Amino acid sequence: MQPSPEDPSRPVSEDDRDRAVRRIQDAYAEGHIPHEEMDGHVHQVLTVRTHGDLAAAMASLPAEKPATTSTIGAAGGRIRRRGAWRVPRVLKVESAFGKVRLDLSRAVFEHSVVDIELQLGSGGAKITVPRGAIVDIEGLRTVWKDPRFEPSRHSVPGAPTIRISGTMEYGRLRIRHARR
Incomplete structure (x- = not known):
C-alpha cells in the first residue's frame, strides 16, 4: 500500500x-x-x-509566506516589464504572437527562488536578470531555436535563483545578466 x-x-x-x-x-x-x-x-x-x-x-520556524502567482498574457503584440516591479514567486507568461521583454535587473524580489513559466507561440523572449543571479533553464522546452545564455561567472550574496520552464515554439530565448 x-x-x-x-x-x-x-x-x-x-x-x-x-x-x-x-x-x-x-x-x-x-x-x-x-x-x-x-x-x-x-x-x-x-x-x-x-x-x-x-x-x-x-515547527519552531515562522509560518511560510504563501506563494504568489501572476500571469501576464497577450494573444498578439508585445509583453514588457521593466523598472522597479514586484516579482511574484511564480510568473506565468503566455503569448501566441509577439515579443516578450522581462527586465528583472531593478525588480523587487520577495522570494529567494522565482519560477518563470513561458508558454510562447512565435516571437522571441529576452530576459535580463540581476547581476549574480543563478538561472536554471533545465525545465524549458524549445522547438525551433536553442536559448542563448551564458551563466554568470560571479555570484553575488543574496542574488535570487530564477528557474525558467515551459515551452517556446518559434522564437529564441535570450538571457543576459545586468551589467550593474
Whole structure:
C-alpha cells in the first residue's frame, strides 16, 4: 500500500529537504532565527527520515509566506516589464504572437527562488536578470531555436535563483545578466 501525501511516516525526498533548507535560510535572512540556530535546523533537516520528523524540525520556524502567482498574457503584440516591479514567486507568461521583454535587473524580489513559466507561440523572449543571479533553464522546452545564455561567472550574496520552464515554439530565448 502506498503512503498518502499526509502520512507522517512517508519518507522525505531530496526536493522536500531542499525546500526545507530554503525555508530555514529565508527565516535566517529575515532575522527570525540566529546563525547558530540556522545551523542546527539545517543539520536536523538533512538527517530526518520521515515527514513527521521534518514537520517537527520545522515547527519552531515562522509560518511560510504563501506563494504568489501572476500571469501576464497577450494573444498578439508585445509583453514588457521593466523598472522597479514586484516579482511574484511564480510568473506565468503566455503569448501566441509577439515579443516578450522581462527586465528583472531593478525588480523587487520577495522570494529567494522565482519560477518563470513561458508558454510562447512565435516571437522571441529576452530576459535580463540581476547581476549574480543563478538561472536554471533545465525545465524549458524549445522547438525551433536553442536559448542563448551564458551563466554568470560571479555570484553575488543574496542574488535570487530564477528557474525558467515551459515551452517556446518559434522564437529564441535570450538571457543576459545586468551589467550593474
